[in-house]
Amino acid sequence: MKKERSRLVVIGNGMAGARLVEELLARGGGDRFTVTVFGDEPYGNYNRILLSSVLAGSHEPGDIFINPLAWYEANCVALRAGVRVAAVDPVRKVVTAADGTAEPYDKLVIATGSAPFIPRIAGLEDAAGRSREGIFAFRTLDDCSAITAYAARCRSAAVIGGGLLGLEAARGLLERGLTVHVVHLMGHLMELQLDARGGAILRQKLEGMGLQVHLGKSTREVVGEDGKGGVTGLRFEDGGTLECDMVVVAAGIRPNVALAREAGLLVERGIVVEDDLSCPGYPDVHAIGECAQHRGRVYGLVAPLWEQAEVLANRLSGREPRASYTGSKVSTKLKVMGVELAVMGIRERLEAGDEEITYEDPSRGVYKKLVVRDGRLAGAVLLGDASAAPVLLQSFDRGQDIGPDPAELLFPSSGASAPRSVLDLPDDAQICNCNGVSKGRIAYSARNGCRSLQAVCGATRAGTGCGGCRRDVQAILQDVLGEGGLIEDPAVHYYVPGVPLAKPDLVREIRRLGLRSVSSVFAALAGGREDAASKPGLASLLKTIWAGEYEDERDARFINDRVHANIQKDGTFSVVPRIYGGVTTPGELRRIADVAERHQARMIKITGGQRIDLLGIPKARLPQVWRELGMPSGHAYTKAFRTCKTCVGSDFCRYGVGDSTALGIAIERRFQGIESPHKMKLATAGCPRNCSEATTKDLGAVAIEGGRWELYVGGAAGSRVRKGDLLCVVEAHEEVLRLMGRFMQYYRENGKYLERTYDFVERIGIEKVRAVVVQDEEGIAARLDAAMEAAVDAYADPWGEANDPVHPLQFAQVLVRPRASGQGDGRDGREAPEEQVVAGEVR
Amino acid sequence: MPELTRSETPLRNLGPVDQIPPGEGRVFAIDGRNVAVFRSRDGRLFATEDTCPHRQGPLADGLLGGSVLVCPLHGFKFDLATGRPAGNDCRALTTYPVALSSRGDIELRLDPR
């Protein structure tokens, strides 16, 4: 039976409106409704909470979008971005937009949020009656952009309002280098969340960070220069003044209810809704979010509106037609200028029997307080250390009896040092520290159709930076989806996403069909579909399989490997010449200095790998820089053997028992440029004091008494820290070199692309690795040694391409075309080709 | 290529296509404006603005597969045929009409599509 779809209109494309649409679609609501969303802001839907981070400069505006315009398109949601609704007629069931268009509805959802409250202050307008320049609210992305643009030319700012929003604005401005004053009407900061003592401790902490706090100050006037638009300061009711170049008003919010009021809906502080989230008398009109008032309460945080969106989506989609919303228990965990804060319930004793327990450590900015009523938690404040929040929240939410010694609750079991599971973290905890993705966002995408790790990472960008959080993401997924809910994307077993074969099958097919180039692999094994992201992985594999017979296609390489240097944020490159074992000479240093000076390297830096990095070199200059350095490539840009760090060792150090320096140099000379699934970083240490950190390297050798060397593999001290596994103990330098080479070859053949040794060794198991590499149980040691020998012999310094480029324009930066002459070569007015293209090296 | 003949802006000849190795891109400065031109392995040409809307990554240094380009800095993807972002929220790239002439030259018009 095919039914006509009903028309759902949503007013407001903010946190609540967009969330409702997402929740509805996730419940199959797309089959019931055609959805039209009006949003006053000319964008897709973004995370308003993260505006604080945008202001502070830790996020770019582009980073905070939840659903881009394409999402609406893909889900057949008609988004009227930048179109304001001017009127609602709940009797004729039609809304009218500011552009005059009318949109009839069967169901209407009002999610207009709130607007900043601007108190009555003189001087908000300049002499000419225009809004004075330099005064801002802080609610929208546009507000945020305006503030940042203006702040760039200011030295000081005043924020009116010392609540959450005001402090967030202050933090952003502090981060931007301004002197920041917070002017607050009340006697202590954040009076909605904190009691006076908590407010005082917060103030002390924030002042320590450089914020100027002015309490009990009522602003009478914004002062500007006569005839000019801008701001010069504030004048207070008590006659005092304050100099500042700009003002941000964060004095509270007011629900956007004008539309509803004019439509004749019941409006008090917010738009009144029943437990079914509909407006009294109008069962087809709903309101959610900050504009709604439910059982007398208007919420100003996102958690309650998530719950509202879920209930309403359940009702509208027919999934749970009788779902009802009974209000939210407000418990919040916030970060105020980087200071943790969790609050729940009441913040002070209100009744005779109420008991308060407090703990404070003002020097650390820590303040904790419990309010207990009838043996249960009635409220809590945790400032500066919210580690007890998960436990308290649970107790608070469930109304549990808190036992004889409530104070214990303030300090989560300090004895047990068991690492805290991600599952204990609150929803707003940041899981992906590269892309700023919260636990809630991950769980949310899992609940809304992303059922594999790949899908979640694709949808949220979590785990797509350094990858260190992927285990946590996986754990959250597992938790949300439950047993059997998590599906494994078949692509996890593929060697690269674009060719549907696991590594062993891929290698077999490549050998069988004699595929020697990346393009031939796509043609033969991927239906002719090229996948850009799969190219470097295939190139690396083919090179390992075919060695000298590999057909090198340069476009399959990442830019670093096309120009043999590491690309940087501004498109220039870094040059790290090889300095074997970190041991250099005055002549070499002089040469490096000369080159750096001549080519104006933007920075010269001693790296963490014991060599020297020349940063900020334009691509076109690379060949010349290499020629002048006359040193081999340090391969600081590629998936290959990188460096071998050494310590001064037995020649100089009073503790040295092995010549780690000579060993390191020998290692580096032998393995330079050996490509591998991921980079390999090595170190040698002259004694177990381990000054070169050899136990946390991909491969490390540590000298021990008796002229022997311990060999470690699978160590890491990057995004993960892992102590390497002891592979074996050997006698001489030659032995170290041989076993290291054999391990490397084993890893080269069996490691997945971009799998570091710390994951590889863990996946294979150190016993198995030892059995193959040391005990030769599979009888392949000789073959591995020979393959490594061949790879070592085949090595050529890529910087040789300075004199022998693979393409005349390999290092070209910009090919300059002269101005249009207007003169063609006679054929249909076309311009003649230029004879000569200026390219390559800059002089 | 019909678009190439319709417009009023002059057709620019950027010279032989083999300036760009197959599957790569290069930047051309034309009247002071930088345009990235790409040549896919299957022989198509694409022209776009030369920097990434995300954080100004040099697009011509990206990896190209079919018409999809991966920016070298943070891996955002774009379909060069339309300029549209793929799987990210960036704005679309400006693209320019470009084609291969009968003599094997790259011909381009500077009016954005």
Ligand code: SRM
């Ligand atoms: C230059 C250097 C920092 C410094 O100034 O000291 C550096 C710079 C970069 N590191 Fe590193 N790392 C440097 C030592 C390290 C070390 C310490 C070491 O090697 O002893 C580590 C931890 C050890 C390790 O890798 O296990 C380290 C762990 C990383 C990681 C995380 C790897 C991991 O799997 O945990 C990355 C990201 C990656 O590889 O994907 C990374 C990536 C990078 C990149 C290449 C980021 C990039 O893709 O552009 C940085 C290049 C900057 C530039 O433009 O040149 N860098 N990096 C160091 C160069 C050493 C050298 O001479 O070659």
Ligand SMILES: Cc1cc2nc3c(=O)[nH]c(=O)nc-3n(C[C@H](O)[C@H](O)[C@H](O)COP(=O)(O)OP(=O)(O)OC[C@H]3O[C@@H](n4cnc5c(N)ncnc54)[C@H](O)[C@@H]3O)c2cc1C
């Ligand atoms: C800087 C900042 C930091 C915050 N930090 C936190 C935090 O850490 N934790 C927390 O829980 N909450 C935080 N909040 C509060 C949270 O963002 C809000 O509670 C939430 O955005 C409310 O959602 P909403 O959909 O009701 O309103 P909004 O997100 O404001 O969305 C309403 C939308 O409706 C549009 N609109 C209004 N009228 C019309 C109309 N007539 N026609 C068409 N469109 C219209 C508006 O343009 C707006 O886009 C923060 C808020 C800000 C500003």
Ligand code: SF4
């Ligand atoms: S050099 Fe290493 S640690 Fe520093 S910013 Fe780059 S990747 Fe991160």
Ligand code: FES
């Ligand atoms: S600059 Fe292009 S992806 Fe970041």
